[in-house]
Amino acid sequence: MSNFFEDNDDLVFHFKHVDLDKIIEFREDNFAKSNKYGYAPKDLDDAKDSYEKILNITGKIAGDVIEPNAVEVDELGVKYQNGKVIYAPGTKTGLDAMRQADLMGFTIPRKYGGLNCPMTLYCMAIEMTSRADAAFMNIFGLQSDIADTIYKYADEKLKDKYLPMLCDGNVTSSMALTEPDAGSDLQAVMVKAYQDESGQWFLNGVKRFITNGNGEISLVLARSEEGSEDGRGLSMFLYERDDKMKIRRIEKKLGIHGSPTCEMQFNDAPAFLIGKRRVGLIKYVMSLMNEARIGIGAQALGIAEAAYREAKKYSEERKQFKQSIKNFIAVSELLGNMKVKIEAGRSLLYETAVIVDMKNGIEEHIKKYPEDKKKYRAELKKYTALANMLTPMVKAYNSEMANEVANDGIQIHGGTGYMKEFKAERHFRDARITNIYEGTTQLQVVAAIGGIMKGVFENLIDGYEENNDFNSLEVFHKKAKKMVTSVNEAINFIKENNDKDFQSYHARRLVEMSTDTIIAYLFLKDAKYSKRKKEVLKYFLEYALPEVKMKSEIILNKTSSFLENKITILEDNN
């Protein structure tokens, strides 16, 4: 019997210290509906108590129901028979439990049968379910992102019909964006959407690599404007599964075996337009994608947590040279690195989630009370900019981190880690997709660099300085400030250079430096509550500061020989 919430001290630490008050007030509209729904909170404390109960129930399902089936789900994988996709039995058991526990409409308002939880809580649920089984999260986690997109952009009629279905959990869903020739470049989407005389929309064409494309409800990005070639000709559609869409095949994959990856063929399939035409990609997909990206950040964190725990357990049990291998510094240092990286990723994830919740909260509030638009304009602008920078940052950091942690997890297991008998190799395979889907790390860098160059990073750090007293942590605070100086020097140098290629070349370095610096400040904040976190901060800074300085030096040295000689370097002609 295990509870993936209660047994995770660091997760509980974040739940206890994350500031949810303002978010709850927005989300609950000052508790106006507390008497309408029996399960709605009556005040702040009641809401927080309810959140803790939700996390406990989710943690227990993750630990007791989902995790015990994960090995078998990975072995059996998803089956494809006569055009039908069949989940592994363990996946179905997990979905049933989540449905029975009312967890499928996590963030959706109560009006539609959801739990009305903030993103922060949802990320905690994703972290726990992914620790249990990364593949399971893809079906569970998608559902809320899709429902949220419908909630934000679809008309009332569609909302009333489809949101309760999604919240009940009797159906599953997918977002169908990718096509054979439109992966990272979604502007190239070719699936066609057309209308008949009555105004009914139909879809034609092929979508590829669609997670859970077999689901009953799909959000489909399609070209509604004939003759258009770019993103402005694309609209978003809601498609409810019928016989006009065939699953042509499912992919055989390296990892996440329990999650079906489908090729969908639409043959004049009827669909409903979501929101307005022409903004399917530039508005709705970007919004959907941003929420999904935080979700992947949480998924990666969960995989890393699982990998770390397995490695730690093994290092304690495995005896060599008459002692546990954990006693060897070479092994314990690996564990220490894994643990600190995981905690860094967790701090970054929940910081991002809180900011996204603030942004969403203000947006919802303004929708209900347009007279407050002016009052919240500056705040909304601030949180939107922060969310746009931090979301790709956390997706990039956590997914790369999960790969490193899972890799070290196998290393600690030695030869056994390479074998199927242990879970380490599964975590390694499952982690590998996280820095690819919902946009590769390279694309996250493109998304994050703008904010860094335009002063968003600086504003965030200024905010930490203004709102916190780090006097008791002076030595560490000084180091963090040195990191900021290094990042700013690099930003200014790139600006002065005014060379697009040079900026692109160093973008990843700069994003990594900025991310590490933000993490240093988040650890500073955490260290105010815990002695142990102070030690974590100390250890983190010992490496992060020199690394940021080194990267800054690379940029300040105007390192660019690769740019100048890339053709020579890439060709075979010695």
Next chain:
Amino acid sequence: MSYNIIVLAKQVPDTKNITGDAMKPDGTVNRIALPTIFNPEDLNALEEALKIKDEYGAKITVLTMGPPSAAEVLRQSLFRGADDVILLSDRKFAAADTLATSYVLSLAIKKIGKFDLIIGGRQAIDGDTAQVGPQTAEKLKVNQATCVNDIVELTNDSITVNRNTDHGSETIKTKLPILLTITAEANTPRPPSVKKTLTYKNALSLIEKNDYDEEYLKSNKKPFVIKNWDHKDINAKTERCGLTGSPTQVKKIENIVLETGNFKNIENSASGIKNLISELMSEHIIG
């Protein structure tokens, strides 16, 4: 049709999570040191009731006898979908054996009145007697089927169940109303529902004094008060309740540690088995 179902539940010490001070020096169970849980097979009983509710519709009333803290199993029942819960708590009920327990339960069931099914777990993990269900049925003079692992069919007036027997299993059909005792293999109990948990998280019995105060009643959300019945509420004769109503006498409790002794490998052949039989006969174990 919709059924009236009464589920019998018990709060028990969690014997799977036994700590060092689980037993007192005199060999009795140190209940304070043990965490308490919903008796596992009673949770299977509740799940069976909830399955009937899902399929046909039902009103589920969960009944438990125990100290005020036993209200927790009633809250857990509400979190999963029970419609009503009743706590039978009275100092007069304390230290009851199965006879006194079934007496109290049967009177409470009579007070509830109408029922089609009474469902309980096969046995509780603290006593392992499996007697309370059958004795309650006897007192109520209703049909009973014990050790049920599957409800095969349910109609307006009859039920078909599969039940474990000493030598296998049997499928029987009988008339409603009936009392069933359910085994762990019957189902996997569902997790608590978040919505119901949040709705009933503040449900309290009036006798849980530590948590219950005026502020709770005044809170702007309607509090759910768990009904508590004492011996007067069910017209019970005090001499038949609790310790005085319990003829069972515990003479001695021993703490037994099971250890493996020597063992022999018997070859799976005619001569191997022949040798074993003659050895058992010569030691007068058989024959």
